[in-house]
Amino acid sequence: MTMPNSIRRMFSEVAHRYELVNKVITMCMDGYWRKLAAKVACASGASAVLDLCSGTGDMALAIAQTASCKPTIVAVDFCPQMAMKASLKLRDVGGIVIVADVKALPFADSSFDAITVSFGVRNIFTGYKAFIQCLKEMKRVLSDGGKLVLLETSQPKWRIVRRLFHCYVRSVVRHLGGWLSGSKKAYRYLSETIERFIDADELSSVLMEAGFHNVAVIPLLFGIITIHVAIK
Numbered sequence: 001m002t003m004p005n006s007i008r009r010m011f012s013e014v015a016h017r018y019e020l021v022n023k024v025i026t027m028c029m030d031g032y033w034r035k036l037a038a039k040v041a042c043a044s045g046a047s048a049v050l051d052l053c054s055g056t057g058d059m060a061l062a063i064a065q066t067a068s069c070k071p072t073i074v075a076v077d078f079c080p081q082m083a084m085k086a087s088l089k090l091r092d093v094g095g096i097v098i099v100a101d102v103k104a105l106p107f108a109d110s111s112f113d114a115i116t117v118s119f120g121v122r123n124i125f126t127g128y129k130a131f132i133q134c135l136k137e138m139k140r141v142l143s144d145g146g147k148l149v150l151l152e153t154s155q156p157k158w159r160i161v162r163r164l165f166h167c168y169v170r171s172v173v174r175h176l177g178g179w180l181s182g183s184k185k186a187y188r189y190l191s192e193t194i195e196r197f198i199d200a201d202e203l204s205s206v207l208m209e210a211g212f213h214n215v216a217v218i219p220l221l222f223g224i225i226t227i228h229v230a231i232k
């Protein structure tokens, strides 16, 4: 199993090229998915939104650009190199960036109306027990009725789509990502997490086990990507 310190190190190695690789491997669809997730998160208004595993801040920026309610936005990532890029990106929209681990969030209970995690939960899924603990930590800082929005790769239900997707991940994402970023190890790790991550139904069950309710799933691109919405 990959330990948190080596995950942090891998992200620090790819931070300088992270956005470029995302654009290339998703054929520029990543921005559209984040905007959609941002709209879902802020649909019923929010005064404070927390973006976890924020990376270089693209999801937090999508919230700033999409939300008509103009919430306070706090972005959290445990990798300083990623957080540094997020700070520069969010400076003009007043977003706050904090370096912290999602397992121990430095916020009081019920501090946020919505939490977003884009392409992040896959990295914190090191086993069911630890994952549920993480989700409970997210729930702690959400206000009652608050919304958790997870944008993540998933396992398409149709076998043929799943096979093609995994083939694309193994042969394109892994090698192209490794080549563009200069870190073969990081994109080998990322492609492995994509293939072994749980499917949409399992993720819904885990969310309910962590105490969330009204879990809804929005499948995108034949179920390759999903948005899970869960209420505290």
Ligand SMILES: C[S@@+](CC[C@H](N)C(=O)[O-])C[C@H]1O[C@@H](n2cnc3c(N)ncnc32)[C@H](O)[C@@H]1O
Pocket (backbone or CB within 6 Å): 004, 007, 008, 011, 022, 052, 053, 054, 055, 056, 057, 058, 059, 076, 077, 078, 079, 082, 100, 101, 102, 103, 117, 118, 119, 120, 123, 124
């Ligand atoms: C694949 S990137 C996603 C970045 C961004 N949300 C996006 O949409 O592109 C995953 C991010 O999660 C961060 N991360 C992984 N585990 C974490 C943890 N336990 N606590 C905080 N951040 C974590 C990594 O540093 C990395 O920046």
